[in-house]
Amino acid sequence: MLALASITVIRSKPVGGIRSQYVRELGKMIPAEKPDNEDVRLDSLRQLRLLDTLPEVQYDRITRIAQRVMGAPIALVSLVDDDRQWFLSNQGLEESETPRDVSFCGHALHAPEIFEVPDAALDERFADNPLVVGGPQIRFYAGCPIAAPDGSLIGTLCIIDTQPRKLTEVDNETLRDLAAILEQELKLRDSATHDDLTGLMNRRGFYLLGQQALAQCGRRDLPALLLFADVDGLKSVNDSFGHAVGDELICSVAEIFREAFREADVIARIGGDEFAALLVDFDSESSLAIQRFQSGIAAASLDRGAQGLAVSAALGVASYDPRSGKTLEDLMRLADQDMYLDKQSNRESANPS
Numbered sequence: 001m002l003a004l005a006s007i008t009v010i011r012s013k014p015v016g017g018i019r020s021q022y023v024r025e026l027g028k029m030i031p032a033e034k035p036d037n038e039d040v041r042l043d044s045l046r047q048l049r050l051l052d053t054l055p056e057v058q059y060d061r062i063t064r065i066a067q068r069v070m071g072a073p074i075a076l077v078s079l080v081d082d083d084r085q086w087f088l089s090n091q092g093l094e095e096s097e098t099p100r101d102v103s104f105c106g107h108a109l110h111a112p113e114i115f116e117v118p119d120a121a122l123d124e125r126f127a128d129n130p131l132v133v134g135g136p137q138i139r140f141y142a143g144c145p146i147a148a149p150d151g152s153l154i155g156t157l158c159i160i161d162t163q164p165r166k167l168t169e170v171d172n173e174t175l176r177d178l179a180a181i182l183e184q185e186l187k188l189r190d191s192a193t194h195d196d197l198t199g200l201m202n203r204r205g206f207y208l209l210g211q212q213a214l215a216q217c218g219r220r221d222l223p224a225l226l227l228f229a230d231v232d233g234l235k236s237v238n239d240s241f242g243h244a245v246g247d248e249l250i251c252s253v254a255e256i257f258r259e260a261f262r263e264a265d266v267i268a269r270i271g272g273d274e275f276a277a278l279l280v281d282f283d284s285e286s287s288l289a290i291q292r293f294q295s296g297i298a299a300a301s302l303d304r305g306a307q308g309l310a311v312s313a314a315l316g317v318a319s320y321d322p323r324s325g326k327t328l329e330d331l332m333r334l335a336d337q338d339m340y341l342d343k344q345s346n347r348e349s350a351n352p353s
Helices: 020-022 036-046 057-069 168-191 203-222 233-239 244-258 285-299 329-350
Strands: 005-010 074-080 084-091 097-099 115-117 140-144 159-160 224-231 266-268 276-282 303-304 308-310 313-320
Touching: 005 285, 005 303, 036 266, 057 074, 057 084, 057 168, 074 159, 084 168, 097 115, 159 168, 168 203, 168 308, 203 276, 203 329, 224 329, 233 244, 244 266, 244 276, 276 285, 276 329, 285 313, 313 329
Parallel strands: 005 159
Antiparallel strands: 005 074, 074 084, 084 097, 115 140, 140 159, 224 276, 224 313, 266 276, 303 308
C-alpha cells in the first residue's frame, strides 16, 4: 500500500546546521495534529519500504524539475514518518530529515488541496518554528497532497521560500502536475516490485530493497542472514488438486512469512514456489523468527475435506558479515546450495534405504 510524499523547494543557498536549531524551545509554535487514520497511514508508508533508502533517479528527476521551474535552489521529496519527515529526494539541502513536530508537511496532511503559508513569520502556527527563526529561515510554504494507490497520505509536494510570496495559478498547476508525476512513479514502483498473488515483494523488489538493506548493514557494521525457502510438491498439488489449491498453498506460506518475521526484514516471493527473507541486523530475535517460520510450516495444512494437505518447505540459510564483502547474489547462491542439501535430507528421511 502506498501513501503521500512531498517535494520541498527553498529559495536560498544551501544552509547547514539546521539540526542545531531543534534544541530550542518550541515556544508558541503549534505542531500539527496527527490525522485520524494515522495508524493506517503509517502502515501504508512502511509497506512502501522507502524510508532510509538510497537516492533513486526517478525521484531526483522530479526534484530537479521543481527546483528549476519554481526558480528555487532547494527541492525535496519528503515522507512523513511517526516522529520525523525524511527526504526521499534532496536537491540543495544538507539535512536528510527533520523532526515531525517542526514540519510544515505535517499540517499539509490535513489539507484537501494545496496548503499555503504566505508568510510564516506572521502565522501563529509557525512564527516560533525553529526552521523559521533559524536556518533555513522559511517564510513561504506551499504543499500539495499526493495520493497513494490506496489513498493514504504520507507527505506533501511543497515549495518553500525565504521571502513571503503567494502562489500564482501557474504555480498551482505546476505543483499539481509534479504531484501527479510523483504519484505515478510510486504506483509504478509498487506494481513492478510486488507479487500479485501474495502481496509480498517479487524478485525485482527483493533485489532492489535487499541490496539497499545489505549496503546499510555494510556501512553500519551489522550482521544479516538470508533465508531461502522452497515449497515442496507445488507441481503435484497443482496436478492433483488444481491451480486454485496450489495458489492457496502459496498464499498460506506467504502468510507464515508475514507472521514470522519483523517489519525491518525484507521478505519476498521470488519464484513460483520460492520465498526469501533477508534478516537485517541478525540477532537472537531473528533466530526466534526462523523458529517461528519453521513451526508455522510444520503446523500448516490445507483443508481438503476429509483429506488434509500438509504444507512443507526446504530451507537454506546464508550469513552475512560486513567485512566479508559478500553481495546479495553471493548470499542467494549460498542459501540456494544450503536449501538443496536440506531438500535432499528431507527426501532421504522420507525414503530411507
